[in-house]
Amino acid sequence: MSFRSTRVVLTSSFAAAGLICLASSAFAHGTMTTPASRVYACFQGNPENPTNPACAAAKALAGSQAFYDWNGINQANANGNHQAVVPDGTLCSGNNPTFRGLDLNRSDWQTTPIQPDANGRFTFVFKATAPHATRDWRFFVTREGWTPGSPLRWADLQEFCTLGNTPLSADGTYRLQCPLPQRTGQHVIYNTWQRADSTEAFYTCMDVRFEGGSTPPASQWQDAGPLTARGDLPVGTVLALRVFNASGNDVERVEATLGSGETAAAQWPLVLARKVNGASQHARVGVLSNGTITPTASATGNRVYLKEGNRFQLDTRVPDPGTPSPGGDFDYVYPAGIGSYVPGQTVVKGSDGRLYACRPFPEGAWCNVNADAYRPGVGAAWRDAWVPY
Missing domain, CATH: 2.70.50.50 (chitin-binding protein cbp21)
Structure with missing residues (x-):
């Protein structure tokens, strides 16, 4: 119909x-x-x-x-x-x-x-x-x-x-x-x-x-080295690609938080690369081919490209083992894993300590919208996305 x-x-x-x-x-x-x-x-x-x-x-x-x-x-x-x-x-x-x-x-x-x-x-x-x-x-x-x-x-x-x-x-x-x-x-x-x-x-x-203008040629990007995954990481890990200039001053920082299905060594570099390529003005991550830099799902295949004179560092912050971790009654501590929530299935622990279930489709699509209005239990429109569990 x-x-x-x-x-x-x-x-x-x-x-x-x-x-x-x-x-x-x-x-x-x-x-x-x-x-x-x-x-x-x-x-x-x-x-x-x-x-x-x-x-x-x-x-x-x-x-x-x-x-x-x-x-x-x-x-x-x-x-x-x-x-x-x-x-x-x-x-x-x-x-x-x-x-x-x-x-x-x-x-x-x-x-x-x-x-x-x-x-x-x-x-x-x-x-x-x-x-x-x-x-x-x-x-x-x-x-x-x-x-x-x-x-x-x-x-x-x-x-x-x-x-x-x-x-x-x-x-x-x-x-x-x-x-x-x-x-x-x-x-x-x-x-x-x-x-x-x-x-x-x-x-x-x-x-x-x-018409008009021109994309900076691929030659503007200098190969700064590999982005290598040395192992799997836990859900909720925060990855940060930091870019510094020749004087050692911070130029840019791009973060990605790993959700379910994104933590394997062959997968999390792809997650970070996509975030960097979509948000950064000073860095690209992926494989250079035919003038374009495209991320790949690989533990060793991606490289970092920077503008001349810059350098980078990858910071990894894993969840504090002293804080509650997902398991048993819930899948994530919100907002960890956002973007991977399954309508009608995913249960999260909110900032108020209570549990919330993602509404069934189609309303459940709002669970994956990363905005304060949909923060479970406290956002102005949280009931559009969540129900108490």
Whole structure:
């Protein structure tokens, strides 16, 4: 069953308003609005009489319903295996027949100008009509020399950014900051959003035009040495990558707290690398290939890259053994493990010493939002996410 957002909104009864809420929570999820995704650009450009010729062709092929369902390009059982469930030629539809018109090989899709900021980064904005705990956000861009209007294949894409679980902003969006690769002219940026609380994943095509500015070349990053994991770490461990200048003064500190499933020696470097690459102006962590630095799940495969003259130190702070640790009646001492909470299952110990259970889906998605308002037992909106246990 599907819902047309515009047509339902026009109904003024309270019953219809209830349907809107249910549709958003149960069926709707989101899409990129900055830059505008292909489907969202068509939705904004008059779904019934598209002004963009490519959108008009998509409507002629598959109807206008896809434009109203802009927030639902998904595969229910992806589980990170994106190339298996979304074959070449179906990337923009996510291999979802409702959206097959988005896969038309045309060069006249509406494009959005895009350029990096002074630090070579760009903030992607994803409008979330239903938030979810996230395993990863992955960003790809078509290779230099790709011809607009040609079929889109996985082999045409180069990954340039991977982020982990990201807090939902107060305006209901995810703000995803990534370094932009060097490109010229018209390209497609492709995004996958893999949920952590489900095997479901979402897919987004963005038609962009790289204009002005330039991403600092990969040569600005100097190899400062390996990020080596010498063993597993306990849940709640706080990792901090500290950057110092040539004089020994602190330049930057980026922290990551390990949750359940993130503590293995092959996993926690990936967790830290994603946090650093999403937040740092002075460091990158991962594997350098084709001008991009991409984190990998490995105890020894990641390296730290810094701007010339800087150096780094990794600080590790494990939970105090004298404080209560998870076990028995609860899974975590809040906020340890946030981003890994399972709706309807996870139990945490709050700052007030009491236990709280994460609400079932869909309300339980709010348990993973790292904001004071949802702090169990004490936040202004904690009851939206938690129930006393």
